[in-house]
Amino acid sequence: MGSATAHANTNIALVKYWGKRDTDLNLPAVSSLSMTLSTMGTTTRVTFDPGLRRDELLLDDHPAPEAARARTSRFLDLVREASGVESFASVRTRNNFPTASGLASSASGFAALALAATRAAGMDADLATLASLARRGSGSAPRSLLGGFVALPAGQAADGSDCIPRQVAPPEHWDLRLVVTLTASGAKTVGSTEGMERTRLTSPYYGAWIEENARAMEAASRAVVERDFETLGRVVEASCFRMHAVALSAEPAVLYWNDGTVRVIHRVRSMRDAGVRCWLTMDAGPHVKVLCLPGDADLIAKDLAAMPGVQGVLVERPGPGAEVLP
Numbered sequence: 001m002g003s004a005t006a007h008a009n010t011n012i013a014l015v016k017y018w019g020k021r022d023t024d025l026n027l028p029a030v031s032s033l034s035m036t037l038s039t040m041g042t043t044t045r046v047t048f049d050p051g052l053r054r055d056e057l058l059l060d061d062h063p064a065p066e067a068a069r070a071r072t073s074r075f076l077d078l079v080r081e082a083s084g085v086e087s088f089a090s091v092r093t094r095n096n097f098p099t100a101s102g103l104a105s106s107a108s109g110f111a112a113l114a115l116a117a118t119r120a121a122g123m124d125a126d127l128a129t130l131a132s133l134a135r136r137g138s139g140s141a142p143r144s145l146l147g148g149f150v151a152l153p154a155g156q157a158a159d160g161s162d163c164i165p166r167q168v169a170p171p172e173h174w175d176l177r178l179v180v181t182l183t184a185s186g187a188k189t190v191g192s193t194e195g196m197e198r199t200r201l202t203s204p205y206y207g208a209w210i211e212e213n214a215r216a217m218e219a220a221s222r223a224v225v226e227r228d229f230e231t232l233g234r235v236v237e238a239s240c241f242r243m244h245a246v247a248l249s250a251e252p253a254v255l256y257w258n259d260g261t262v263r264v265i266h267r268v269r270s271m272r273d274a275g276v277r278c279w280l281t282m283d284a285g286p287h288v289k290v291l292c293l294p295g296d297a298d299l300i301a302k303d304l305a306a307m308p309g310v311q312g313v314l315v316e317r318p319g320p321g322a323e324v325l326p
């Protein structure tokens, strides 16, 4: 019985991935740049067990919903195919942040699963192999394999062999903060896979979104290397609003914001007008994440925590890549 445990932290895209060039292989249509976080993450233990009659998934010690179990099982099929292991596996996974918060991340989940499952299957997978597996689980997951600031090129190869993450700078390169606000949710949102496919198929602006990507990547990567906060902030916020704009231009529109989201957006803008250097980003959900410098993080976190519609605030910094645990 092969067994292994791995941990991966989640990542937040500074330049957003939204849209696929190949849905079967889950290849992104645009390149993305992210920051791996320091505390929010997933720990996963995989055990291949010849005694099992199907794959099992425990999430925070409870049997996971069937859709999540089946998605994990399809992922394990890829690992079985690559390793020659034939037995089913038991997977125990735990997020170190409230799973029900809506921050649950497929990025840390599939990065940890790719690492634990390949190790449990006796493979010593290199970055390219781990990345192509993690990507099949979720397009943002390969970025969580590496720490700090990470670029994932869209690539052009039909088999995805040039879609491998690269560290632009390690975590210690730049001591930034990301203030994560949890805004009241409620209604269920559209999953990112469905949202980006709908966008690709129906938005008249999709071509412009794809076309703009190279410029954003270039500017953001350079700003990271040069620690140019003003430029990075501007590119991050523009990438976020353009992603949401193209999603909103789908039919039916893909809208992730709620009242709290819009209030926090306005608040961040007025703080910036008042001289606080902060820029926001949002993903496929209502929460707003604010990029700032270490000296401003407490003030921003306190201010946003007191706003109506904000249920909680976490402060993150650049963190390490995924690792196998003893």
Ligand code: DP6
Binding pocket: 012, 013, 015, 016, 017, 018, 026, 032, 106, 137, 138, 139, 140, 141, 192, 193, 194, 282, 283, 284
């Ligand atoms: C808005 O990686 O969740 O967070 O590949 O379909 O699983 P799938 O999508 P996913 O999409 C992430 C979208 C995003 C932006 C980003 O992280 O780049």
